[in-house]
Structure formats: structure tokens, C-alpha cells
Amino acid sequence: MSKNVLIIGAGGVAQVVAHKCAQNNDVLGNIAIASRTLSKCEEIVASVKEKGAMKVDGQLTAHELNALDVNATVELIRETGSEIVINVGTAFLNMSVMSACLEAEVTYLDTAIHEEPDKICEQPPWYANYEWKRRDEFKAKGLTAILGVGFDPGVVNAYARLGCDMLDTVESVDIVDVNAGSHGKYFATNFDPEINFREFTGTVYSWQNNAWQSNKMFEVSRTDDLPVVGSQTTYMSGHDEVHSLSQNLGVANVRFWMGFGEHYINVFTVLQSLGLLSEQPVMTAEGQEVVPLKVVKAVLPDPSSLAPNYTGKTCIGDFVKGTKDGKEKEVFIYNVADHKEAYNEVGSQGISYTAGVPPVAAAMLVATGEWDAKTMVNVEELDPRPFINILNKIGLPTRIKDEEGDRPVSF
Amino acid sequence: MSKNVLIIGAGGVAQVVAHKCAQNNDVLGNIAIASRTLSKCEEIVASVKEKGAMKVDGQLTAHELNALDVNATVELIRETGSEIVINVGTAFLNMSVMSACLEAEVTYLDTAIHEEPDKICEQPPWYANYEWKRRDEFKAKGLTAILGVGFDPGVVNAYARLGCDMLDTVESVDIVDVNAGSHGKYFATNFDPEINFREFTGTVYSWQNNAWQSNKMFEVSRTDDLPVVGSQTTYMSGHDEVHSLSQNLGVANVRFWMGFGEHYINVFTVLQSLGLLSEQPVMTAEGQEVVPLKVVKAVLPDPSSLAPNYTGKTCIGDFVKGTKDGKEKEVFIYNVADHKEAYNEVGSQGISYTAGVPPVAAAMLVATGEWDAKTMVNVEELDPRPFINILNKIGLPTRIKDEEGDRPVSF
Numbered sequence: 001m002s003k004n005v006l007i008i009g010a011g012g013v014a015q016v017v018a019h020k021c022a023q024n025n026d027v028l029g030n031i032a033i034a035s036r037t038l039s040k041c042e043e044i045v046a047s048v049k050e051k052g053a054m055k056v057d058g059q060l061t062a063h064e065l066n067a068l069d070v071n072a073t074v075e076l077i078r079e080t081g082s083e084i085v086i087n088v089g090t091a092f093l094n095m096s097v098m099s100a101c102l103e104a105e106v107t108y109l110d111t112a113i114h115e116e117p118d119k120i121c122e123q124p125p126w127y128a129n130y131e132w133k134r135r136d137e138f139k140a141k142g143l144t145a146i147l148g149v150g151f152d153p154g155v156v157n158a159y160a161r162l163g164c165d166m167l168d169t170v171e172s173v174d175i176v177d178v179n180a181g182s183h184g185k186y187f188a189t190n191f192d193p194e195i196n197f198r199e200f201t202g203t204v205y206s207w208q209n210n211a212w213q214s215n216k217m218f219e220v221s222r223t224d225d226l227p228v229v230g231s232q233t234t235y236m237s238g239h240d241e242v243h244s245l246s247q248n249l250g251v252a253n254v255r256f257w258m259g260f261g262e263h264y265i266n267v268f269t270v271l272q273s274l275g276l277l278s279e280q281p282v283m284t285a286e287g288q289e290v291v292p293l294k295v296v297k298a299v300l301p302d303p304s305s306l307a308p309n310y311t312g313k314t315c316i317g318d319f320v321k322g323t324k325d326g327k328e329k330e331v332f333i334y335n336v337a338d339h340k341e342a343y344n345e346v347g348s349q350g351i352s353y354t355a356g357v358p359p360v361a362a363a364m365l366v367a368t369g370e371w372d373a374k375t376m377v378n379v380e381e382l383d384p385r386p387f388i389n390i391l392n393k394i395g396l397p398t399r400i401k402d403e404e405g406d407r408p409v410s411f
Numbered sequence: 412m413s414k415n416v417l418i419i420g421a422g423g424v425a426q427v428v429a430h431k432c433a434q435n436n437d438v439l440g441n442i443a444i445a446s447r448t449l450s451k452c453e454e455i456v457a458s459v460k461e462k463g464a465m466k467v468d469g470q471l472t473a474h475e476l477n478a479l480d481v482n483a484t485v486e487l488i489r490e491t492g493s494e495i496v497i498n499v500g501t502a503f504l505n506m507s508v509m510s511a512c513l514e515a516e517v518t519y520l521d522t523a524i525h526e527e528p529d530k531i532c533e534q535p536p537w538y539a540n541y542e543w544k545r546r547d548e549f550k551a552k553g554l555t556a557i558l559g560v561g562f563d564p565g566v567v568n569a570y571a572r573l574g575c576d577m578l579d580t581v582e583s584v585d586i587v588d589v590n591a592g593s594h595g596k597y598f599a600t601n602f603d604p605e606i607n608f609r610e611f612t613g614t615v616y617s618w619q620n621n622a623w624q625s626n627k628m629f630e631v632s633r634t635d636d637l638p639v640v641g642s643q644t645t646y647m648s649g650h651d652e653v654h655s656l657s658q659n660l661g662v663a664n665v666r667f668w669m670g671f672g673e674h675y676i677n678v679f680t681v682l683q684s685l686g687l688l689s690e691q692p693v694m695t696a697e698g699q700e701v702v703p704l705k706v707v708k709a710v711l712p713d714p715s716s717l718a719p720n721y722t723g724k725t726c727i728g729d730f731v732k733g734t735k736d737g738k739e740k741e742v743f744i745y746n747v748a749d750h751k752e753a754y755n756e757v758g759s760q761g762i763s764y765t766a767g768v769p770p771v772a773a774a775m776l777v778a779t780g781e782w783d784a785k786t787m788v789n790v791e792e793l794d795p796r797p798f799i800n801i802l803n804k805i806g807l808p809t810r811i812k813d814e815e816g817d818r819p820v821s822f
Contacts, residue, residue: 186684194696270681273597275710282709285605288701295706298693299686 003029005363006082008067008097009089010035010044012191012304012348013111013150016356017086018044019346020394022053022060027364030058032080034065035089047347067093073100082106084366086359088150091115091195095130098145102137107366109359111150113240115198118279124205124212125243127378135376145376149362151335151354152177152256153241155391156318158384159333159398160245160254162409163320165384167329170251170322174222175241178259180229181312181339181350185301187267190351193297197277200268204238207246207254218265222257227399227406228336229315234259244378271296307349310339314350331402333409335391345395354396361390385411414440414778417493419478419508420500421446421455423602423715423759424522424561427767428497429455430757431805433464433471438775441469443491445476446500458758478504484511493517495777497770499561502526502606506541509556513548518777520770522561524651526609529690535616535623536654538789546787556787560773562746562765563588563667564652566802567729569795570744570809571656571665573820574731576795578740581662581733585633586652589670591640592723592750592761596712598678601762604708608688611679615649618657618665629676633668638812639747640726645670655789682707718760721750725761742813744820746802756806765807772801796822 005028007017014033021031033041041062048060061080067073067089077085077100087097087110094114101108114130122129131147138145148154152175160173179190189196204215220236234257245254260268271277276292283289317334335354342353362379365371370386379387388398389411398409416439418428425444432442444452452473459471472491478484478500488496488511498508498521505525512519525541533540542558549556559565563586571584590601600607615626631647645668656665671679682688687703694700728745746765753764773790776782781797790798799809800822809820 187681266677267681267685270598270678271685274678274682274707276687276707278710282706284702284705284709286705288705290699290701290706290709291695292706292710294695294697294699295693295701295703296685296687298695298701299689299703 003367004080004082004084005029005031006077006080006085007031007033008035008065008085008087008093010037010040011088012307012352013088013356015044015047015304016346016348016352017088017360018048019051019053020357020360021363022048023055024360024364024394025054025058026056027367028084030080031060032063032076032082033061034063034067034076036064036066038062038064051346068096070096070099070103073097074104077101077104077106084109084363086363088356088359090192092117098131098134101145102134102141102143105141105143107143108145109149109362109366110147111154111355111359112195113148113243115195125247126240127243131376139375142374144366144371144373146362146366146371146373146382147376147378148240148244149359149379150356151358151396152239152316153244154358154379155335155396156316157241157245157379158382158387159318160249160320161380162384162388163318163331163333164249164251166331167320167322167324170249170320172253172255172319172321173245173249173251174255174257174319174321175239175317176224176226176234176257176259176319177316178226178229178232178234179314179351180232180259181310181314183306183310183349185306187263188301188306189303190306190349191303191355193300194293197268197293197296198279199238201272201277202238204236205242206236206256207242208252210252226315227334227401228313232259245380248378248380303352304348307343307347307352310343310349313338314354316354329402331400333398333400335396335398337396357394357396358391361387361394364390415491415493415495416440416774417443417445417488417491417496419445419476419496419498419504421448421451422499423718423763424499424767426455426458426715427757427759427763428499428771429459430462430464431768431771432774433459434466435771435775435805436465436469437467438778439495441491442471443474443487443493444472445474445478445487447475447477449473449475462757479507481507481510481514484508485515488512488515488517495520495774497774499767499770501603503528509542509545512556513545513552513554516552516554518554518783519556520560520773520777521558522565522766522770523606524559524654526606536658537651538654542787550786553785555777555782555784557773557777557782557784557793558787558789559651559655560770560790561767562769562807563650563727564655565769565790566746566807567727568652568656568790569793569798570729571660571731572791573795573799574729574742574744575660575662577742578731578733578735581660581731583664583666583730583732584656584660584662585666585668585730586650586728587635587637587645587668587670587730588727589637589640589643589645590725590762591643591670592721592725594717594760595720596717598674599712599717600714601717601760602714602766604711605704608679608704608707609690610649612683612688613649615647616653617647617667618653619663621663637726638745638810638817639724643670656791659789659791714763715759718754718758718763721754721760724749725765727765740813742811744809744811746807746809748807768805768807769802772798772805775801
């Protein structure tokens with residue numbers, strides 16, 4: 001049984017991961033939190049202690065780490081005796097942290113695809129640009145790496161797999177992500193603005209009729225009557241999971257749809273049209289070289305500051321459409337999370353909560369051996385049932401809606 | 412007779428000033444152009460030569476100058492034998508250039524109020540914060556300084572004075588500035604974005620019922636049916652001329668109204684609400700200190716780049732309302748300028764043209780002695796008639812509209 005977890009990152013998602021690891025430290029062992037800024041790690045430790053979240057006695061420690069420094073990361077993994085690394089730092093770190101895990105021979109988990117600071121929306125499938133190139137190394141060493149095991153990507157990949165398992169043939173998987181919550185600010189992003197905007201500034205890749213299709217952001221929309229959050233318009237967006245599900249499921253159509261209000265779209269359009277979302281540096285009249293997107297990030301509210309006043313719910317799920325017993329059938333497999341409940345439990349808002357709980361569930365499954373794949377995998381390559389069962393217990397219950405009604409799912 | 416002109420600045424307005432000085436160098440003598448960037452001065456010299464704008468033989472030279480360096484500016488004034496300095500550089504330079512003119516004992520002209528980089532919309536009247544503090548020095552030395560002698564402020568101050576001279580009593584002066592032109596870009600400002608936005612991010616000061624009133628931008632609007640450009644909605648804005656006219660005319664109400672389209676207002680509101688128009692530095696996640704407004708400036712089109720494709724007209728004028736012979740009377744004294752004509756003549760768009768022609772008219776009046784005030788003045792303190800007469804001849808004809816019709820004005 002693997003144990004002792006090193007959490008890399010100290011943002012809103014890391015906070016959730018730390019709380020959830022603490023709540024399950026009978027399975028996971030000691031917990032170390034590391035990021036560039038020691039004080040942010042210490043604040044998370046204090047928050048976990050304040051909530052009395054540790055299930056059993058154990059270590060919970062804060063560490064300063066530049067995770068781009070592979071040697072330093074290896075050293076910290078060894079020093080803390082960590083056998084599982086949960087990487088919820090910025091998306092620019094994935095490849096270095098992965099290198100450290102390979103060298104230290106421990107499990108690697110992350111929740112978002114690797115990005116290079118100066119590139120956006122590279123050629124699909126995105127995982128083939130970086131992560132999958134290292135699959136053979138994990139396989140050769142018999143080490144487990146589970147890629148993209150947040151909510152989306154992550155739980156929605158498990159939902160896609162489950163939907164495929166339920167039907168005889170599958171024509172399409174449409175993942176819908178709606179945040180119907182309200183943070184009360186003029187404008188804010190729910191996670192790192194830099195990563196958030198980078199998702200929407202490039203080409204929207206979708207998998208349609210077994211081929212990549214390119215669109216622009218806000219070009220294609222759909223409107224669904226969703227459980228709890230009601231009628232919602234979502235827009236076809238580029239997103240990590242399309243790039244693995246398209247390769248692993250054998251389904252002709254895999255699309256991702258993100259909900260946006262008119263106000264968000266207006267602000268985004270203004271910033272985008274002016275060039276303020278660019279990841280490429282510009283020169284000011286005074287000769288200072290500046291990346292506009294980093295300045296936009298600097299003026300926006302810190303996503304973690306939104307939590308105390310966040311109200312409302314998120315609804316994220318998969319419409320899986322195909323046939324069963326010769327008849328057309330569509331299922332919607334989904335979770336609804338509540339911002340306020342998340343804050344009360346772990347001090348973070350619902351978006352961080354949905355992203356932070358799943359990697360802990362995955363770590364628990366690795367610890368117990370059920371998901372210890374001994375190679376690099378995406379979530380849809382693993383059995384979704386134990387994952388959904390754990391999530392039901394630790395805060396993210398799954399439901400299913402089809403012609404037979406709307407009901408909880410467990411196995 | 413004063414002669415030889417030093418132009419400080421090398422933007423779109425400086426380009427117009429240089430062309431117009433060249434067209435009138437029989438009166439104004441030699442022309443020197445100086446700015447931080449020598450190549451921009453050289454481009455202006457080349458443009459003047461290309462148009463064959465020099466009326467008579469004379470010198471036209473380009474110089475590199477940091478105009479914040481008073482000694483260097485004094486030296487250049489002396490070296491070029493300039494007796495008139497037209498300061499159309501950034502608004503941050505006024506006080507240094509003024510110091511240089513006092514030391515070199517030459518005439519000082521500018522077109523916009525002094526600003527300090529880290530302050531916006533200081534206490535009214537703005538001129539009292541910087542410029543007017545040095546009035547006694549100009550008076551003591553018998554030197555002429557004409558403040559704010561562009562179009563607005565500048566020509567509109569002369570219009571206000573003329574309107575007051577035409578009526579028996581005056582209740583209000585409302586200055587309306589409408590640019591009904593089109594540059595074909597998603598968004599652009601017509602002059603330095605930094606200065607442009609700074610005008611609208613702070614308190615809107617107006618002079619009403621003989622007292623300062625504070626409003627927010629876009630809080631108060633009016634709609635007028637204007638000559639040539641038709642029905643236009645304008646918004647009460649803070650602007651230089653309100654701060655001198657209120658002190659010099661003895662009129663109870665002086666307001667400035669600027670025309671904005673819905674698109675401009677939307678972009679402005681988004682940028683302003685996010686904090687991207689702030690002149691105060693922010694810190695990026697990487698620890699770089701950046702002034703957001705300077706980054707916005709860096710991503711927007713260079714105002715001078717708009718000229719070749721700019722079409723349409725501007726209409727700027729003063730509604731002066733009061734009584735004449737015991738009856739209520741309102742006059743609208745105005746100019747209409749055409750972007751394309753401006754570009755064809757001097758290579759700049761209409762906004763630069765309206766700002767750049769008046770200081771040359773003023774320089775000509777200083778040169779001939781008619782406006783050689785031997786102290787510091789704002790335009791409304793001078794006789795408006797010779798100014799309007801010269802402007803009629805050199806590209807900015809004045810018209811008047813009242814109950815007797817719409818007709819040209821000359822004296």
C-alpha cells in the first residue's frame with residue numbers, strides 16, 4: 001500500500017486537496033504541502049488544523065519548493081517519504097514534477113494538462129505533445145501516473161467511460177460544465193486567470209465524426225435544461241479531456257461545453273480583442289517588456305478570495321448518447337456541488353472543491369491498489385466504479401438522469 | 412517680432428504643428444523639432460519636405476531631447492535661436508519645459524494641462540495646481556506663456572470669450588466635442604491612450620451655479636442636433652478648459668461634453684472596472700511591477716497609425732446661452748473638420764489636426780505681437796478675433812449658428 005502524499009501547489013485547489021487528504025489520512029498517511037511561497041503552504045496547514053480535519057494523528061508539513069527544479073523536488077519527495085505526488089501547481093510544472101516522480105519512483109497525479117508559457121492551444125491531441133511522450137518511461141519502471149484527475153478533466157472522463165459501459169453503441173459524449181454560482185464581484189475567474197483565459201484564446205478543438213474540428217470560441221452553443229441549475233447556455237470550448245477521450249473511447253463525437261454569462265463573454269471579448277489576453281510580451285513606451293495576460297491576472301481578484309461570499313451551485317456532467325438494446329438512448333451523468341457548503345467544509349469555493357476532491361479519491365485508490373495502474377493512464381482507462389463510490393462518500397455524489405428518472409449512482 | 416520655433420514632441424499633433432509652421436515660416440522663421448526619439452522627429456521633417464510644405468526657404472531640423480532635462484532644453488532653445496517653444500509632448504513635461512522657457516527667456520505655448528504620472532484629476536481648478544503657480548515669474552520677466560492653446564482647450568476658450576462678448580449676460584457655456592469619424596479598428600484612442608483614459612478615470616468636475624460639482628464619468632449626458640454630424644449624445648467630462656473658464660469668465664455654468672459611442676463606453680467600462688486603466692503600479696505573480704494603463708497603451712493602435720484610413724468629421728463648439736437686448740439667446744460657435752482632408756494635407760487625422768493647428772496660429776500672433784501678452788494667460792484672456800481670423804485661413808474655419816441661421820464668422 002502506497003502512502004504519504006506530497007501536494008505541489010498552494011492555491012484554492014491545493015487547499016481542498018490538503019483538507020481532503022487530512023480527512024482521509026488513515027489511508028493516505030503523512031501530508032506535505034510545497035509551493036514557491038512557504039507562507040501560502042503554512043496558511044493551508046493552519047486552515048486544516050483549524051477545521052480539525054486530520055482523521056487520525058499524523059504529519060502535516062509546509063515546504064518551500066521551486067517545482068521547476070527537478071532535483072529539489074526529488075529531494076523533497078525522499079525527505080518526506082512521499083509515495084504519491086498530487087500536482088495541483090500551475091500547469092507549467094507538469095513535466096518537471098513528472099521527471100521528479102520518475103526519478104524518485106513514486107506515483108504522479110495531476111488535474112490539468114501541461115502548458116508551456118509561450119504557447120496556447122497546440123496541435124491536438126494535446127496530451128501527445130508532452131505527457132504521453134513519457135508513458136513508456138512510467139511503464140518501464142512500473143510507475144503509476146494518472147493524468148487529469150480533477151473534475152473536468154477527471155470525473156467527467158470516468159462518467160464518459162461509465163456511459164459507454166452502460167450503452168451498446170455510443171455516438172457522442174458531450175461534457176457540459178456550468179457554474180451557476182455568484183461571487184458578487186464585477187468580474188473574476190474561478191481559478192488562475194492566466195490558465196482560465198488561455199483555455200479560450202486559441203482554437204476550439206473538438207472531435208467530430210472521428211476527426212479534429214476547429215472552431216472559434218463562442219462560435220457554437222447549446223442550451224440544456226439541467227438538473228438543479230435549470231436552463232443554461234454553454235459554448236463549445238477547447239478542453240483537456242477531449243484530447244484523451246477522443247483517442248481512448250472509440251466514440252465519433254467528443255465535445256466540451258462551458259457555460260458563460262453574457263457579462264463574462266463581453267469582458268472576455270473586450271480583453272481578447274484588445275490583445276490583453278495575449279501570452280506574448282509587448283513593450284511599453286517606457287521600454288518595459290510585459291506579458292499582457294499576466295497584468296490582467298494581477299488586477300483580477302485572487303480566485304481564492306472569492307470563496308467566503310460565493311453562493312449557488314455548479315452542475316458538471318456528461319451527456320452520453322447512443323443505443324441500448326436497439327433503441328436510441330441518452331444518459332446524463334452528473335454532479336451538483338454547492339459553493340457555500342464547500343467553503344464551510346474546506347474554506348474554498350465550489351470550483352476549487354470539484355477540482356480538488358477527485359485527485360484525493362484517486363490517491364486513495366492508488367494507495368489501496370485499486371487504481372495502481374503501473375503505467376501512465378488517463379482516467380477513462382480505469383474502472384470508474386470505485387472512483388464514483390469514493391467520490392459519493394467524500395463530497396461529490398454522482399447522479400444519473402435518463403428516461404427512467406433522476407437518481408444517485410453507486411456500485 | 413519673435414521668431415524661430417522649437418516644437419517639443421513628435422506625435423500626431425507635433426506632425427501637424429510642424430507642417431503648419433512650415434506653411435507659415437515666412438512669419439515663424441526656422442523650425443526645430445525635438446523629442447526623446449530622434450527618428451520620429453526625422454520622420455516628421457521628411458514628411459514636411461515630401462509635401463513641400465515650407466513656404467519660404469528656411470531651416471527645419473530634428474533633435475533628440477529629454478525635455479524633463481531643463482538644462483538640455485535651455486541649451487537647445489539657445490542653440491536653435493528659438494524665441495517660441497510649442498510644447499506638444501506628453502502632458503508630464505509642461506513644468507520642465509516652462510522652466511526652460513523662463514530661463515532662456517522665450518515664449519511658452521502648450522495644448523494640455525500638466526500632469527504628474529501618479530496622480531489623476533486633482534483638486535480644481537487644475538491650472539492652480541501647477542501652471543498658475545508660475546504666473547508671477549512670467550509676469551516679472553515680461554515673458555508670454557499661453558496655456559492650453561489647442562482646440563479644446565484653446566479654440567473653444569476663444570469661442571467662449573466671443574460668445575460672452577456677443578451677449579449681454581451669459582448663464583452657461585457648454586463645450587461639445589464630437590468625433591463622428593471612423594478609424595475602422597476594433598478600438599483605438601485618437602491621441603495618447605494614457606492621457607486619453609486619464610481624462611475619464613477620475614472625478615468629473617464641472618462648474619455649476621458658481622461652484623465645483625463632482626460627478627462620475629457617463630453619469631450625465633445630453634443629446635444635440637449638431638451641424639453636419641447630426642444628432643449626437645455627449646457625456647459630461649472633466650476637461651482642462653472648465654478649470655480656467657470658470658475662473659476667468661464670470662459665468663455661473665461651464666461644462667464640457669464629450670461624444671462617445673456605446674462601443675467605446677463598453678470597452679472603457681470593462682477596462683476601468685477591472686482596474687486596467689489605473690496609473691498606480693500592480694505586481695504580477697512573477698514580481699514584476701507594472702502600471703496597467705501603460706500596458707493598455709502598449710496593446711492599443713498607435714493613434715498616428717489611424718490617419719490613413721480615418722474618414723468622417725469632427726464637430727467641436729460652444730453653446731453659449733444668456734440674454735441679448737433683454738431676450739434669451741443661445742449661440743453655437745463651432746468648427747467642423749474632416750479626417751481625410753487633414754490626412755491629405757499634413758499626414759495626420761482630424762483630432763491631431765484640430766489640436767495642432769491652433770498653437771501655430773497662436774505662435775503667429777505672438778510673432779506679430781498681437782498676442783504677445785508678456786505674462787501667463789489662458790486663451791479666453793486674449794482677443795479671440797485675430798485668432799479666429801488666422802484659423803479661418805489656415806485650416807480651421809469658424810461658423811456660428813443661432814436663430815439667424817448658420818454662417819461663417821470672421822472679423
